[in-house]
Amino acid sequence: MKHLSNLAAGVLLMTGLSLAQAEQPPSCVEVTVGSYKAPDYNCLSQQMGNNPEGAVAAQKNQQSMNVPINKRPPHQLGLATPAATSTRMGNTFGTSVKPQRPAPATGTSPLLNGR
Template structure:
């Protein structure tokens, strides 16, 4: 047990010594710029969030209305059950508990024949 403790202790010490080699230094940029430059192992890079901001489209293109769809494009974007195409959820509902077991849909049990001698209930 003592050996295991010493082994874990030495492993933790090695990890802390290794962490000093890979320390990340973050230099904050000017507030007006809004980007942070990071230096890792002597290489300087910008943060991913700053690069994403630079790749965003201009505000005038973001506020623009999407183009109107033609009749054919609007039809294509309708759900499959409105177009009369295959829809798994609708098929499962129609087949009931016979889905995956039989090709005939689930139907209620037939009513027993009524006797002409007894009054209806």
Template sequence: MKQWMRMTAGLGLLLALPWAQAEEAPACIEVTVGGYKTPDYNCLSRQMGNDPQAAATAQRAREALDVPVNERAPNSLGLVTPAATGVRMGNAFGNSVKPQRPPAAPNNSPLPK
């Protein structure tokens, strides 16, 4: 009797196995409103969150942002660089303290003064 109950329980577990497996995550739904498609960004973020290299990538990104001030590029700190000054001064760079300016446009307005 015990053996028959064990076989029945084993058979029941075997038949229930396909339904006992974990279900897949539901597909992300795109909604169209007025002709514009709007994807579910929370769903897409959850799907992309299973990347095993994501933690290492996030760590490298944090390390890149933690560069000491004395090692950063001058233009990222808002300091003057020769290239930026050359663009601002034009062909007068190194020749004059006044930046290059285009000639004033003539006033050809059809309106009377």
């Protein structure tokens, strides 16, 4: 009878230990080579990803990325904006249909003189 109670106590102790270990998150191993420490990023990512509010935040983030096309800014659609057109046209913006261009180079390259 004493042997049976010892066996039952051992089983309960082992069950309690396994439950206590199951509640703890897995520990991450950090490797040190020379003076460089390299943490296990996959393990750290899994530990950070167990946030129950993370799924809600991810869903809100996905919804904010799916903006309807009629609400997107013009630069995301490839349309011209006044600022971009002003940069492209230079000082002729609003006065000419031809963009400002630098004067053509007059002279020769010093690299071509050796031929």
